Amino acid sequence: MKxxxxxxxxNLTKKFGAFTAVNTISFKVKKGEIFGFLGANxxxxxxxxxxxxxxxxxxxxxxxVAGFNVNTQPESIKKNIGYMSQKFALxxxxxxxxxxxxxxxxxxxxxxxxxxxxxxxxxELGLQKIxxxxxxxxxxxxxxxxxxxxxxxxxxxxxxLDEPTGGVDPITRRQFWEMIYKTANQGTTVFVTTHYxxxxxxxxSVSIMVNGKIEALDTPKKLKEQFKASTMNDVFLxxxxx
Amino acid sequence: MKRFIGFIKKEFYHIxxxxxxxxxxxxxxxxxxxxxxFAITNEINNVNIAILDHSKDATTQEIIHKIExxxxxxxxASILNETEIETxxxxxxxxxxxIFEKDFSKNLGKENNATVQVIADATDPNTANTIxxxxxxxxxxxxxxxxxxxxxxxxxxxxTRMAFNPELKSVxxxxxxxxxxxxxxxxxxxxxxxxxxxxxxxxxxILLVSPxxxxxxxxxxxxxxxxxxxxxxxIIVLLGILVFNMPVQGSYFLLAAESVLFIIxxxxxxxxxxxxxxxxxxxxxxxxxxxxxxxxxxxxxxFPISSMPLPLQIISNxxxxxxxxxxxxGIMLKGVGLQFIWKSTLILVGMTLFxxxxxxxxxxxxLE
Numbered sequence: 050m051k052x053x054x055x056x057x058x059x060n061l062t063k064k065f066g067a068f069t070a071v072n073t074i075s076f077k078v079k080k081g082e083i084f085g086f087l088g089a090n091x092x093x094x095x096x097x098x099x100x101x102x103x104x105x106x107x108x109x110x111x112x113x114v115a116g117f118n119v120n121t122q123p124e125s126i127k128k129n130i131g132y133m134s135q136k137f138a139l140x141x142x143x144x145x146x147x148x149x150x151x152x153x154x155x156x157x158x159x160x161x162x163x164x165x166x167x168x169x170x171x172x173e174l175g176l177q178k179i180x181x182x183x184x185x186x187x188x189x190x191x192x193x194x195x196x197x198x199x200x201x202x203x204x205x206x207x208x209x210l211d212e213p214t215g216g217v218d219p220i221t222r223r224q225f226w227e228m229i230y231k232t233a234n235q236g237t238t239v240f241v242t243t244h245y246x247x248x249x250x251x252x253x254s255v256s257i258m259v260n261g262k263i264e265a266l267d268t269p270k271k272l273k274e275q276f277k278a279s280t281m282n283d284v285f286l287x288x289x290x291x
Numbered sequence: 292m293k294r295f296i297g298f299i300k301k302e303f304y305h306i307x308x309x310x311x312x313x314x315x316x317x318x319x320x321x322x323x324x325x326x327x328x329f330a331i332t333n334e335i336n337n338v339n340i341a342i343l344d345h346s347k348d349a350t351t352q353e354i355i356h357k358i359e360x361x362x363x364x365x366x367x368a369s370i371l372n373e374t375e376i377e378t379x380x381x382x383x384x385x386x387x388x389x390i391f392e393k394d395f396s397k398n399l400g401k402e403n404n405a406t407v408q409v410i411a412d413a414t415d416p417n418t419a420n421t422i423x424x425x426x427x428x429x430x431x432x433x434x435x436x437x438x439x440x441x442x443x444x445x446x447x448x449x450x451t452r453m454a455f456n457p458e459l460k461s462v463x464x465x466x467x468x469x470x471x472x473x474x475x476x477x478x479x480x481x482x483x484x485x486x487x488x489x490x491x492x493x494x495x496x497i498l499l500v501s502p503x504x505x506x507x508x509x510x511x512x513x514x515x516x517x518x519x520x521x522x523x524x525x526i527i528v529l530l531g532i533l534v535f536n537m538p539v540q541g542s543y544f545l546l547a548a549e550s551v552l553f554i555i556x557x558x559x560x561x562x563x564x565x566x567x568x569x570x571x572x573x574x575x576x577x578x579x580x581x582x583x584x585x586x587x588x589x590x591x592x593x594f595p596i597s598s599m600p601l602p603l604q605i606i607s608n609x610x611x612x613x614x615x616x617x618x619x620x621g622i623m624l625k626g627v628g629l630q631f632i633w634k635s636t637l638i639l640v641g642m643t644l645f646x647x648x649x650x651x652x653x654x655x656x657x658l659e
Contacts, residue, residue: 138494147301
């Protein structure tokens with residue numbers, strides 16, 4: 050496996066009984082890249098992602114994540130990735146500080162590492178006033194930003210974001226994408242699912258899933274040329290309508 | 292290990308910040324034991340009765356005195372004629388009326404036969420039954436007393452002894468029962484709710500993606516409840532001993548060990564429930580319907596199993612609470628050791644292993 054490839058997927062398939070949720074998909078994600086994993090609701094994005102993060106076993110096919118095989122080494126994968134789900138990643142009834150301590154703890158950080166990380170986060174995100182507040186009292190945008198930082202606490206090689214900007218206002222979404230860029234610049238690979246097509250423009254590469262299959266896979270620029278469309282939204286509509 | 296301690300700490304934050312679960316955890320046991328101990332009781336005390344005495348002679352006076360001096364009855368009214376009886380019942384002031392026939396003394400002396408009629412308000416059949424039993428007992432005692440002089444040729448005198456609970460205190464029955472219900476409720480319902488809450492909020496997924504192994508997550512969620520359930524068991528036993536004079540004849544160590552076993556049985560049931568329910572609501576409904584009702588109705592806590600129809604008797608065998616109540620009564624009231632309750636213990640151990648095995652299987656199916 051070459052060092053530049055962070056995720057390598059080959060003919061990955063997941064069946065639930067007679068229903069094929071993910072149908073022989075293949076793609077590569079380069080290290081340090083922002084990879085947009087697009088598709089309508091129910092296209093199979095989340096199922097595919099669950100196989101990559103090691104909580105769902107593929108029916109057939111191969112995939113390596115951060116150099117580890119999803120079929121045989123899911124535990125090693127878990128140590129090397131961060132994950133933020135479309136639902137909340139933080140505990141509402143814990144304070145920001147307690148959340149950071151808890152998630153740092155389950156990823157095996159020492160007390161000192163947690164303390165350093167915490168001060169760093171407080172500094173970077175300007176959390177001084179809210180660090181001892183319960184998460185439930187914070188606005189959605191803050192929660193998302195903190196959840197993202199928490200997913201990065203243990204310096205993972207790859208971070209998986211499952212529709213991270215759902216329900217967030219445009220300004221916060223913008224700020225969120227700035228955080229994603231910063232993370233990618235520091236060498237962390239970002240794998241992000243979304244159904245906001247404008248966000249697809251921000252990605253280095255994009256794949257579009259339709260009914261369990263990857264129908265398009267390239268940089269946003271080339272995809273637009275290929276489908277003779279001016280925006281990613283048009284690309285998606287052309288694909289989805291067949 | 293350090294990860295694990297952090298996890299448990301987090302779990303305690305959840306519990307102590309949620310007023311509702313705190314109330315269920317510590318308010319319920321105390322409230323229940325007090326309710327069952329004081330309010331719900333099979334004994335009768337100071338029941339109001341009325342007397343309709345048609346003969347008003349020395350014998351009836353003596354009997355009435357005997358009845359009045361017992362702590363079971365208070366005579367609140369004297370009724371003068373039959374028509375007042377129904378009014379008295381309808382008003383609800385009295386639970387029973389005693390009617391002495393005319394010429395009671397004379398009949399007793401001449402014909403060796405006199406009648407007292409006991410009319411009890413059977414809208415509450417249990418109480419009515421108990422009242423009539425107690426009155427009969429008092430009359431029999433009186434009969435024996437006056438018969439000492441006259442020697443009757445044949446007489447069978449039953450001498451009853453109520454073993455293990457000589458005063459027939461119903462609280463002795465309720466303390467083991469309430470303890471069983473509370474441990475079941477706290478352990479099974481609270482764990483299943485707390486696990487499904489993580490599923491509902493989506494944090495379960497985050498935990499599964501972390502390097503923590505699934506069984507570590509589950510054990511981490513369960514350990515705080517073992518701890519809290521043990522505290523609850525101690526509170527209940529202490530209340531039983533201090534407030535209701537409940538004896539603990541057997542070994543405290545055995546009592547503690549068996550309680551921990553039952554807590555683990557209930558927790559494994561809670562885990563099983565959490566694997567089959569997607570939301571907190573479902574978990575709560577399953578816990579209530581599938582656990583609480585059988586625990587209260589089929590465990591022998593309130594209704595004796597031996598008087599149930601055969602199908603229910605058979606079903607009662609799969610209710611873990613039944614076996615725990617047998618164990619508790621054995622240790623607390625009879626003072627028996629493990630040699631008498633090993634069978635029930637073994638059944639609980641078997642059930643626990645079965646529930647854990649089933650949850651592991653269900654859990655794996657879900658992951659795939």
